[in-house]
């Protein structure tokens with residue numbers, strides 16, 4: 092076995108996290124860290140790994156972009172008939188993971204997803220550039236396709252038919268999900284692997300905050 096990867100290591104020294112100083116609401120704490128990641132010009136600061144488990148019990152993970160955050164939850168948009176859409180239909184429990192390497196920070200989130208309202212999906216769909224709207228219309232996300240040409244042809248015809256510019260053209264299989272969280276873990280890398288891990292657990296209408304060993 093090649094040993095070269097074993098020697099890749101760094102000290103984490105950029106910050107600290109205390110159960111006393113964190114916000115008492117984890118969604119506000121997440122917003123605070125997101126703002127810091129944006130200010131620090133982290134690449135794709137809103138990218139998060141979404142993990143889902145369907146009825147076959149096989150976990151599946153992929154990156155999606157966070158498009159909304161408020162005290163009710165975390166919103167992302169996708170194709171409802173994709174693999175993730177099917178899995179979320181079978182089992183609405185999911186996890187999200189943010190990783191900002193430049194900040195030496197990770198946030199884990201668990202909860203239950205619900206589709207956002209049609210109005211919310213329509214508003215976001217309309218705000219996307221036309222080319223992105225067309226792609227959402229023509230791509231049967233996660234289905235096997237014959238080749239790239241097939242997709243390009245579909246996209247060209249959709250442009251010619253001006254499908255992307257017609258109002259109310261959001262496909263019914265495309266829209267948002269809101270993850271309603273019940274668990275968060277904020278991780279801040281620390282020196283000599285003695286990292287800070289602060290957990291929020293929602294029990295009896297209240298966020299219990301505690302620390303985990305690294």
Ligand SMILES: Cc1cc2nc3c(=O)[nH]c(=O)nc-3n(C[C@H](O)[C@H](O)[C@H](O)COP(=O)(O)O)c2cc1C
Nearest residue numbers: 135138153154155156168169170173174175176233
């Ligand atoms: C940086 C990045 C951002 C992405 N954003 C989204 C997104 O917001 N929505 C989405 O459906 N897929 C997004 N994807 C693609 C997904 O990772 C994935 O390939 C796709 O959703 C199909 O996943 P599934 O087959 O598990 O359903 C993104 C990928 C990357 C690398």
